[in-house]
Amino acid sequence: MTYKSSVLEDLAWRGLIFQTTHEELDQALLEAEQAGEGLALYCGFDPSADSLHIGNLLAIFVLANFRRHGHSPIALAGGATGLIGDPSGKSDERNLLTEETITKNLEGISAQLREILDRAMTLHPETRKAAADAGEIPVVNNADWIKPWSFIGFLRDVGKNFRVNTMLQKDSVKSRLEQREQGLSYTEFSYMLIQAYDFLHLYRETGCRLQVGGSDQWGNITAGTDLIGRMESNEKKAFGLTFPLITSASGQKLGKSEKGATYLAPERNSPYEFYQYWVNRDDADVPRFLRMFTFLPRERVDELSGLVERGENRGEAQRELAWEVTRLVHGDEGAEKAIRASRMMFGEKIEDLSDAEFQAIFADVPSTEITREQLEAGVPLFELFVLTGLTKSNGEARRLLDQGGVYVNNTRIDDSGYVVGVSDLVSANALVLRAGKKKYHVVSVS
Known part of the structure; x- marks a missing residue:
């Protein structure tokens, strides 16, 4: 279908368009743009956790794209609906959260929405139709x-204003009623009424005329337009x-691993972990x-896509x-840290990391624990290589050093008398040994 609105x-x-309720939407948007x-x-966001996740990103990008074209998005955090739980796309009724938990979660996701949507206006001005200073985006509860x-x-x-027979035909309700053992509680059944009323309230109070959401929200959205x-x-x-x-191309739900x-939230998944999620996407998805x-400009997207399609993509x-999505969510500084952390796994010097950053990078690397007293007294490097199992003996460690294969924090060591001490810590409580090109071992301090 060809659209007139930008x-x-x-x-x-x-x-990013699956369905629209009315063809007249395009004309309404065009007139508003002109x-x-x-x-x-x-768009509504469920406060089921104190942080949004990758599965919420598509909704954020849709709102951001509307804003970049001069429209006026509102983010709704469901402080009321979150107490009930949306049955859409769910096979089981979820455990109900307390008001205290919902309040805490609302604080977290509201701050994220404002930060990410504001940052979206600063990226790639060459593809943005609206002014960068679009004012603060409303986040309502x-x-x-x-x-x-x-x-x-x-x-x-x-x-x-609702007819039960119509509600029963909604996919989110039908799919659950077909599961005789689980069924659908009245609490979840009423969710549709509340979301529909949200749309009516915003229509009356703010002039909001459009609700966007995932395709599993179609029944709830049309309930709102009907109301x-x-x-x-x-x-x-x-x-x-x-x-x-x-x-994904493999059928895995976005953001799941x-x-x-x-x-x-960086407290839950570090920028490095977030970056790695996108770096590890299959060519078929990119x-x-x-x-x-x-x-990114369409020309650049086409250029990168062409590399994939011709089999010339080397990552x-x-x-x-990964850079583009990480800088949107974590800012340029967070994205740069993620890239630097990635390079550390390929030989770049390891230094100046927080314990959380260190753990995110080296979570899957074998580790050995020593006491701080041991480290303060100094541990001969060869002894540490034997203790960690990187070599079987001091003699093997010496031979490895003579071959240029002994590293502390990715810095090659040539001194056979090197003593590892507190100054070698790259975070508050850890350092990294390496034997040869790829054999890493973490030494953590208790």
């Missing part, structure tokens, strides 16, 4: 307007747009990920993808 044309090129006003839209409702009041004024159609004069139509749910979800998860495309 934002939908861009999103279509990026593969008027220089921008259309207000929103639906608990502010849902909690004042009484149960009877909500059923009377909002619930009467607005029933309760408002509908002079200005409300719209919905969904983006596809992304899996053997260790679980990859989070955006061209579409460059479109979806970067603001350049993955490294540029």
Whole structure:
């Protein structure tokens, strides 16, 4: 389909449009762009953890792209809906979180949303249609307007606009009802009403006319557009747009690994771990990920994609993808640290790391623990090589040194009398030995 509005044309090129509720959305966006006003839209984020994860990035990029085209996105953090749990795309009812946990989680994800969406406006100005200074993006909490409702009041004024037979046809409900053992609780069944009312509230209070979300949100989004159609004069139509749910070429859910979800907060997953997630993407995924998860000019995306398609890619495309996504989430400084950490695993000098950064880089490297008293007294290097199992004897360690294969923190050691001490620590409590080109061993201090 050909779009007239710049934002939908861009999103279509990026593969970020799955469905829209009305063809008139394109015209409404075009008119808003031509008027220089921008259309207000929103996307909801679930506060099920104190950090967003890679699975949330597509929604963030969709909001960021709208903003870069001059529109006015709102991020909604579900302080009310988070207390219930969205059944969409879930096979089981999740454990309900306490209000205290939800409040803590809201603080974390709200700060992330503001930071990332603001940073998105500074990247690649050559592909941005709007001014960089677009003001602070609103991050709202639906608990502010849902909690004042009484149960009877909500059923009377909002619930009467929904038909159960229509709700039962929504995919998020049908899929769960077909699982006879699990079923669907009334709590989860009511989620759709609250999300629909969120859209109505924002429509009334902010002029928000568009809700965006993953394709599994289609039923909830159309419930909102239907509710607005029933309760408002509908002079200005409300719209919905969904983006596809992304899996890798191997069928794995985006952001998932053997260790679980990859989070955006550096306290949960370091910039190095985040960077490595993207560096390790399969060639088959890289061209579409460059479109979806970067603001690179199309010419550069085509150039990198061409390397992949011709079989000439030697990791350049993955490294540029990883750099772009990491700098968006963690800033240039975080991305540079991640690259530097990556180089350390390929021989660059290891130095000036926090314990958290060190652990992220060398988590899978064998380790041996010694006491701080031992290190302060000094440990002969050959003894340490034997203790860690890098060599079987001092004689083998000496021969390895004569061959230029003994390293402390990736610095080659030529002195057979070298004594390892506190000054060799590269973080507060660790250093790294290396035998030959690839055999690493961590020495941690207790």
